[in-house]
Amino acid sequence: MSNFSSAAVSVAVSPESPSTPSALATRLAEAYRTVRDETERRAAPLSAEDQVVQSMPDASPAKWHRAHTTWFFEQFLLGPHQPGYRVFHPDYAYLFNSYYVSAGPRHTRAARGLLTRPGVEEVAAYRRHVDAAMLALFAESDEAKLRQLEPLVEVGLNHEQQHQELMLTDILHAFAQNPIPPAYDPTWRLPAAEHSGDALVDLPEGIHAIGHAGDSFHFDNEKPAHRALVGPVTLARHLVTNAEWLAFMADGGYRTPTLWLMDGFACAEREGWEAPGHWRQVDGEWRIMTLGGLQRIDPDAPVCHVSYYEADAFARWSGKHLPTEMEWEVAARAGQLADAFGIVWQWTRSAYAPYPGYKAIEGALGEYNGKFMVNQLVLRGSSCVTPDGHSRLTYRNFFYPHHRWQFTGLRLADYDV
Numbered sequence: 428m429s430n431f432s433s434a435a436v437s438v439a440v441s442p443e444s445p446s447t448p449s450a451l452a453t454r455l456a457e458a459y460r461t462v463r464d465e466t467e468r469r470a471a472p473l474s475a476e477d478q479v480v481q482s483m484p485d486a487s488p489a490k491w492h493r494a495h496t497t498w499f500f501e502q503f504l505l506g507p508h509q510p511g512y513r514v515f516h517p518d519y520a521y522l523f524n525s526y527y528v529s530a531g532p533r534h535t536r537a538a539r540g541l542l543t544r545p546g547v548e549e550v551a552a553y554r555r556h557v558d559a560a561m562l563a564l565f566a567e568s569d570e571a572k573l574r575q576l577e578p579l580v581e582v583g584l585n586h587e588q589q590h591q592e593l594m595l596t597d598i599l600h601a602f603a604q605n606p607i608p609p610a611y612d613p614t615w616r617l618p619a620a621e622h623s624g625d626a627l628v629d630l631p632e633g634i635h636a637i638g639h640a641g642d643s644f645h646f647d648n649e650k651p652a653h654r655a656l657v658g659p660v661t662l663a664r665h666l667v668t669n670a671e672w673l674a675f676m677a678d679g680g681y682r683t684p685t686l687w688l689m690d691g692f693a694c695a696e697r698e699g700w701e702a703p704g705h706w707r708q709v710d711g712e713w714r715i716m717t718l719g720g721l722q723r724i725d726p727d728a729p730v731c732h733v734s735y736y737e738a739d740a741f742a743r744w745s746g747k748h749l750p751t752e753m754e755w756e757v758a759a760r761a762g763q764l765a766d767a768f769g770i771v772w773q774w775t776r777s778a779y780a781p782y783p784g785y786k787a788i789e790g791a792l793g794e795y796n797g798k799f800m801v802n803q804l805v806l807r808g809s810s811c812v813t814p815d816g817h818s819r820l821t822y823r824n825f826f827y828p829h830h831r832w833q834f835t836g837l838r839l840a841d842y843d844v
């Protein structure tokens with residue numbers, strides 16, 4: 428089960444190809460089943476004990492991910508749109524609301540790992556209850572109502588796909604704390620990168636369209652599309668590799684304060700960082716904890732599990748920079764970046780801020796993205812555990828600069844042109 432791909436989620440119906448109500452209902456139901464099944468497929472190798480653990484406040488238990496994504500449909504689809512819907516359990520909204528203040532009070536995030544009850548069987552029953560109600564909602568709704576539901580269903584499915592990725596990054600972090608390193612899937616390997624090299628991508632000065640245009644699915648933070656001045660800049664075609672990172676380490680990169688942002692060096696000292704996340708020494712050799720268990724460091728593989736602070740220090744050590752998200756998007760649109768998608772998210776030096784004229788969507792779902800637009804950095808691309816159909820050129824992922832439990836790496840930029 429080394430391939431985490433799932434069928435692409437596409438429930439949109441173009442205006443040129445009108446569907447009958449039953450065709451749209453079928454399409455919604457199929458997209459719904461595909462995504463919900465993928466969550467269960469990813470959870471299947473995990474024991475009940477695996478599914479309870481919360482290894483740090485930023486990570487959530489697998490059982491919680493399975494329940495929270497279910498609550499999302501109950502809260503935003505079934506409650507408002509299915510007359511007579513009976514909630515599975517009156518307390519689950521409190522347990523499984525994540526951060527939606529408008530949706531009511533919620534359990535403390537850092538205490539999710541203390542929820543030994545409900546157990547995995549009850550969570551599975553919760554999922555079945557909501558699945559049956561959602562499929563009934565699709566089957567019973569007329570076309571006008573289906574078209575009203577469609578954007579909400581798309582958000583719910585894309586939300587669940589985000590949690591599919593988190594479920595694996597979170598269990599990897601938990602397994603990485605275990606002195607006897609468990610393998611989620613013994614056959615798992617990081618996807619191979621395009622052969623590395625020094626190839627460069629020149630972006631001459633120009634004004635470019637940035638952000639999502641059109642009506643296909645996107646998160647609100649990808650809009651409005653707007654124009655930006657980009658270049659001149661040169662981007663590395665390839666991702667930074669483990670071999671390059673080992674050279675940074677050997678040159679004292681983690682111990683040289685002049686390479687680091689002050690907050691970054693303080694964080695590295697406080698956390699005792701001397702290598703990327705999930706690396707550990709075995710008999711004097713560095714190994715990396717992966718979903719396939721403890722593995723040797725492949726020098727040609729892209730470096731993974733580095734924070735923004737580390738990526739920034741590495742760039743300075745290299746005499747280069749991290750690109751902006753606009754530079755990344757322009758080069759990726761032109762098809763000039765190797766491994767833009769599917770291996771590691773790539774840090775940019777762009778603050779996660781609203782695009783000019785950004786407006787959060789109405790209602791409680793307006794809390795989805797907009798309220799996080801401070802103190803975080805944008806990552807572009809996607810990772811090896813991002814579900815298929817969930818990547819876009821305009822996708823803006825975001826994490827705090829000290830975070831490194833996601834599949835995060837980097838590519839470099841140079842302005843000496």
Ligand SMILES: [Fe+2]
Pocket residue numbers: 495525586590
């Ligand atoms: Fe969520």
